[in-house]
Amino acid sequence: MIRAILIFNNHGKPRLSKFYEHYTEDTEQQIIRETFHLVSKRDENVCNFLEGGMLIGGSDYKLIYRHYATLYFVFCVDSSESELGILDLIQVFVETLDKCFENVCELDLIFHVDKVHNILAEMVMGGMVLETNMNEIIMQVDAQNKMEKSETFIFQSTRQDR
């Protein structure tokens, strides 16, 4: 099971937080802060796994992260997930973002966190991996976006951001 998925930048600003277990807002912020603290002080060429300790869940849980340019993608998972599998999943996630946003950068995540959530929802559901095939994910996301467009042409035409 995946307990939480966090994306934050090099300064610890959260760009996306998805907790599959309930925490209060304060705890969530604390977890993000601590995770950032743990992850950010690590060198570039060390392993991508971290024992979460008491942060989330306890000793059965691990933090698995990847660092892309200005962003950290952190998954907090328990022992039923394959470590290398999750690393691959993060890669799939980022590649999907890249396809959906066309050369994704931090700004895309900042302004379109809802879209990132929607993409993530096609990959992970309730803490379990739903789909790992990028083409399938993109297809579903596109189909939903198309639907959205057909519904909301009214103000989509007046307000376009990108």
Added chain:
Amino acid sequence: MALKIVKGSIDRMFDKNLQDLVRGIRNHKEDEAKYISTCIDEIKQELKQDNIAVKANAVCKLTYLQMLGYDVSWAAFNIVEVMSSSKFTYKRIGYLAASQCFHESTDVIMLTTNQIRKDLSSPNQYDTGVALTGLSCFVTPDLARDLANDIMTLMSHTKPYIRKKAVLIMYKVFLKYPESLRPAFPRLKEKLEDPDPGVQSAAVNVICELARRNPKNYLSLAPLFFKLMTSSTNNWVLIKIIKLFGALTPLEPRLGKKLIEPLTNLIHSTSAMSLLYECVNTVIAVLISLSSGMPNHSASIQLCVQKLRILIEDSDQNLKYLGLLAMSKILKTHPKSVQSHKDLILQCLDDKDESIRLRALDLLYGMVSKKNLMEIVKKLMLHVDKAEGTTYRDELLTKIIDICSQSNYQYITNFEWYISILVELTRLEGTRHGHLIASQMLDVAIRVKAIRIFAVAQMATLLDNAHLLTGNMQRNGICEVLYAAAWICGEFSEHLENPMQTLEAMLRPKVATLPGHIQAVYVQNAAKLFSTVLKSQEGSTEGTAAQETSQLMIDRLPLFVQSANLEVQERASCILQLVKYIQKLQQKEVEVAEEVSALFAGELNPVAPKAQKKVPVPEGLDLDAWINEPPSESESEDEQPKAIFAKEEPKHSRSRHTEVDEKELARRREARKQEQANNPFYIKASPSSQKVYQESPGVEHIPVVQIDLTVPLKVPGLPMSDQYLKLEEERRQKERADKKKKEKKKRKEKRSGRGRRHDSGPESEEDITPAHMVDIVTEEMPENALPSDDDDKDPNDPHKALDIDLDKPLADSEKLPVRSHRAAKVAKSPVEDGDAENTPPSQEPKKKSSKEKREKKKDKDRDRKKSKEEKKKKKHKHEEKEEDLLGGEADEPVVQSEDTTEVVALPTSTNAEVSDLDFWLSNAPVPSNTQEAATVAATAEADSVPEATSGTAPDSDHDEPKNSELEETKSSKHKKKKQKKEKEEKEKKKKKKHHHHHRHHSDGGADESVQNGTVEDEEPLPPMSNYCLLAENSYIKMMMEDADEVCDIQGNLQDGSQVVVSVIFENKCDSLLKSMEFNVLDSLNSKLQRPEGSGPHDGFTVPFQLPPGVSNEARLVFTVQSIVMPQKMKGTLTFIVKNEDSSIHEKLDFKLHFTCTSYLITTPCYSDAFAKLLESGDLKCSSVRLEEVNMPFHHLLARICFHHHFSVVERIDSCASMYSRSIQGHHVCLLVKTSGQTVSIDAKCDEPTLLGNVLDEIKQTFSQC
């Protein structure tokens, strides 16, 4: 027109959308909080609008603010509003917001039930998808209960997109509403074979997640997963399955055997590192679950270790990390294979990556030996000095202590060294583990008597230099060591060189700044020291010195009397008064030292940490029962005043009673110690090698180098454990030299006896003798301590509720609840294809479209069909067996001549699944397997081809749990009873063939015999059988197989009070025997399990008839309560003898004899577990001697194994340890030794009566041959 209005209102209202909000926040970096609060005000305004678009926009912004840590639960109702919008765009926003901030205690959640249900059945698959995704995040028990049925229907949706989401969310539903698991499980299982890979993967995912928590319920799915594993190419699915197998193998070793080959193939073939790694992991799990003694698996271990080494050597830090992680799993069972890579692991300790260093540290734990402990610890100490960051340093500290203290300080040869290491560790700044060091100091000082002098001296210096520790470290807990120091100095003050100085150190004013509990120890131990000082001073005639000491106490103690800590205050004032009194006496020149020291006389013994927990509940004491009936509600008020005035007489008698008990207890303990001391075979709990050395001849001549204690004890800041390292080196060198000399001598003398040297570690390790002959005092345990201390499980684990037997047929009451009345109103949507199949038609007859009905019917039909099919299958199987009875004879001469085929007559319903699994497992490619595996394999899956061969096939087919046992134990001899001698020639012949038959079995279980320690190239074993004659007359002969136990395959020992008796009925006359009825008189303890619905005196109808000359076997299940005594039961067999013209009723009386042996189950046991069991000291021992036993030792062992269901744990020459377990979980351990014709058996068991009986039976077995 309307459109224009809408557009206008949007323009007006839309001052900000999400992007504007984000931009705004970024532009107000200085006053972000203020800006956001104005935004929230705006959002609140927007939420008050009627326009759903505005609301959705507001909710979208709230979701973003939630991520930044703002509580948005106040908008929960608005979120629900947005969720219920008919537009997908808004709905999605609403569900996203809900998934981010709803949780179980959000009260508006209950309003969503109908909305979610509507969305789930929406014609638009993305509406359904969004609802499922949202629900997966905030599902509550209520939602789960109300929606379980709808989601279950979605699992069969036409769109794979919906199917996979529905399958996945079921896990969440199960967690919240465990009752849904059983009804939903069949469909979930179906989805494992869904044509869509995504759905399949989701189903695998869910089942893996379920099985991880309660693996035993999912064992029956193993064949299906095995098929998936060998057919799937999706690595993600493969990884999950392989991980699942890793969880299943510990429960079923046969599964492991089956897995090894495909896994090894995968390891060789796959290029995906993630898959490779998981395969290695599961192979390790398999190897752990299998016996370590299996030679053919060493290749697999080697393969794993080799692959892991490649991973560790890889430049990719991730692989390195995982390699070390997996290595630590191997370490537990196969330490030697890992030890050879010590270099690599030590290298990893220097890695720059902390995670990797931590993993390497874990591995070190298993790599130490007596030889290298000091070296490794020295290396770690260097790391401690270098380490920056307290977490890593703390980890190092705990690891050092773990490594040193593991298995009762097994690897420590020099405790002085260890104490100095501990003292050095106290100099660590900022560690959290002061208490850990303290407890180690205490433990060592208490348990290793020889070290006390040294320890006390060290502790005294510590106390003297307490200021160094307490400087600024109040908060980080290193001062905890002072607790230990003070206690040790006080308790063992007789060893102090200068007690006065220590006393002064303990009474320094600065002590008052220490934490309360440490001060309390200081005060108490100051009193102990005081008594020691008094003693020495009074002896030396200077009366004034003693008085001065008292004065010192009186001067200093008031400081503690003022302490805010109650305990300190209490102790201080108590002791102060005492000292004042002493002073008074001293002034009268009375000698008080003797009396004062009497206050602290006697020694404290260490008590095992779990001792309290292990005190058994005395027989007849029900802890849950009320001592006094609780007064009823109405009476309680009346009774209370009475209680106040009631006399408390009974209390007195009770306290007196306990006193007696304590004395009695002490006496018994003493007796037990005596007994243990006199018993040479009692394996004491202290590290064995030390004991062994005391016993082995001549070792005591090795000079023990006395370490010069004048070495300056502690110069703060200067590490001194290094000195020990050097000394140790020298000592070892010297020893080696000595040893060589001795060896020469020895050779001349010729060795006279042999110690048990082989039992642990490599030879080189044994050569290191400890510097001190330390006696590690065993921790005390209560009498009859209970052996088990499981149930460490968290009672709050939500997964506990999911521990549900999935194979039982579904009861009507378990069907998922159907839509409630309220819901019916919403269910207007015409395309509600997913309506419940279980809906009682009466509830909402009007609303159901005909289409729904049809579908419902279909569903039901399908279910019915399935159950029918299953029934058919079962029936079919039976028929096949019957055919076999007739047809099989021709094929297999051995079986034919014997004419015994079996029909199962188990009254307990056996389920097809388990037997299928068993069957599947039974054709596992056992390496040394011969005939049997082949025949069984040929019989294929239960329902396919009619079985070609018989005889063995039915055996393994429906034996279920017993199966393995049969295979394992069928390698033995025949019990010869008196009646047998009277037997006719003809029968004897038959018997021989019977043996022959069993020999085949023993071939099949050859691996077992290796495990049992009999080496194949020794003399072949004489054939053995467990069948003995029960009764016979001119018509019929009954033979009983030594009662065999059935333990539920799930290993539930609580239900393990069942014994299965196989009875062979053989028709000896020329007429047909029919209507056989088997009946026994139930005793209080043992009862025949009769088919449901029959009375306690009804017989058990034997389910077959016997044509002339034919024999057949029936199984009878008995339940027994107490298994400590052998049982005898009287019984009668009634039957009708049918001739052509007449039929006569006949009967045959017999006696069933249940020996205690028959309650034992052959249970393999590893030697380390065995040693631990003996060590635990809660077993009673007893012994027996057999004279004039004329058989090779391995025959003897084989006989004990076969007849008495033991397994050999370890065999060394003419000595072997054996183990077995009763169906109720009693451990029985034997140590069998032979010299000449005498065999001595020393046995230990937690149930003395059982043990006595088993020993008697063993004796009888050998007296008969």
